[in-house]
Amino acid sequence: MSSLERSKVAVNTFRRIVSELKKSKGHLSRDSPEYRFIxxxxxxHQVTQKLNCKSPNEMEHLADTYATYLNSTRYLAELQERYRGGERSVSESANLVGLQLPKEACKSETMDKFRASFSEPKEK
Incomplete structure (x- = not known):
């Protein structure tokens, strides 16, 4: 891989990391310690990759792995929030698994009258 291709990969990886940090924190400025550290x-590591006996892609792989870790951590938090435990209504539980409850055919007053007609015996 040429140095130009490596620098493109490094820039894309840098952007992925910064993007994930922005999504997790809500805002990431260029003055923040995280941004400056990255x-x-x-x-x-542009220089040390060439000087040390490291694989040419080792640091790029490490940065890409970190970006994937940040993405996976954020996605896990979203899933945990979505499927959290606790009390849910029947309709919320049905929606959670992709089902819909049937629409009510009658108003509650009509249903009350209907139920009452079966519970009280009629006189002849």
Whole structure:
């Protein structure tokens, strides 16, 4: 892989990491310690990858793994929030698994009259 291709991969990975941090924190400025640390690490490892006896793609792989970790952690939190335990109504539980309750055919007053007609014996 040429150095130009590697730098494109590094920039894309950097963007993925920053994007995931923005999604998890809500806002990430260029002055934040997290942003500065990631930028510093990306710049530092441009040189050390060539000097040390590391695999040429080791740091890129590590950064890509970190971006995937951030994405998976955020997705897990979303799933846990969505499927959290607790009391739910019947309609919420049905919607959770993709089902819908049937529409009510009669108003509650009509149903009360209907039930009452069966519970009281009629006189002849």
């Amino acid at each position: 930028l510093e690490q990306m710049r530092n």
